[in-house]
Every structure is written in structure tokens, then in C-alpha cells.
Amino acid sequence: MNQLNVASVREFLLDFVDERLSVRGYSAAEVNDEFDLLVSGVIDSLAFLEMTVALQERFEVEFDFEEIDPVQLSIVGPLCHYVSSLKNA
Incomplete structure (x- = not known):
């Protein structure tokens, strides 16, 4: 089984929301682990x-x-960790 790291999930997630980030005036570089995509x-x-x-x-x-x-599913860090933990379980 291939181990999935949090950085890979984060990269995919930020790619997925990249256009939406731009519309709101954010860049992927500004998004930290506490960034709430929904709020x-x-x-x-x-x-x-x-x-x-x-x-x-x-x-x-x-x-x-x-x-x-x-609530944790819309926050970048916890969401990426959750997906990684599911894959690596």
C-alpha cells in the first residue's frame, strides 16, 4: 500500500480551489493550516x-x-490530515 502524505493532499486541495481562492483575493501561498475555506x-x-x-x-x-x-472538514490542515489518515489506515 502506498503511503499518502499530507502535502500531497494539500497540493490537490489547493489546486481544486485555486480559482475560487483567486476570486476572493487569496493565493495558495497565503493559505495556512488554520484557513477555513467555508468561513x-x-x-x-x-x-x-x-x-x-x-x-x-x-x-x-x-x-x-x-x-x-x-466543521473540521472545511479547515485546510485538519482536512488534509484526515484524508491522509484514511488512506494510510
């Missing part, structure tokens, strides 16, 4: 669903929404 307005509820589906498909994982606090 900042980078994504809305529909984009949140699209993002979670894209992450699950790309990394072949399935989110357990009972296992994680849904």
Missing part, C-alpha cells in the same frame, strides 16, 4: 460537497461523517 467564503455549501467528492475520488477514500467534526 472565508472561498467555497459555499455546493462547492464543499464537490470538494469532498473530489477528495474521496482522487484518493480512493470514504469520509465517515460520524467520525469527524464536520
Whole structure:
């Protein structure tokens, strides 16, 4: 089994939201682990669903929404760590 690192997840995630970041005046370089994509307005509820589906498909994982606090799924650091931990479990 290939180990997935957090940096790979972060790269994919920031690529996925790159255009939305630009529209809101952010660059990927400014996004830290505490950056909340939903609260900042980078994504809305529909984009949140699209993002979670894209992450699950790309990394072949399935989110357990009972296992994680849904609020953490819109924050870059916790989200990337969660996806990585699912793949590496």
C-alpha cells in the first residue's frame, strides 16, 4: 500500500480551489493550516460537497461523517490530515 502524505493532499486541495481562492483575493501561498475555506467564503455549501467528492475520488477514500467534526472538514490542515489518515489506515 502506498503511503499518502499530507502535502500531497494539500497540493490537490489547493489546486481544486485555486480559482475560487483567486476570486476572493487569496493565493495558495497565503493559505495556512488554520484557513477555513467555508468561513472565508472561498467555497459555499455546493462547492464543499464537490470538494469532498473530489477528495474521496482522487484518493480512493470514504469520509465517515460520524467520525469527524464536520466543521473540521472545511479547515485546510485538519482536512488534509484526515484524508491522509484514511488512506494510510
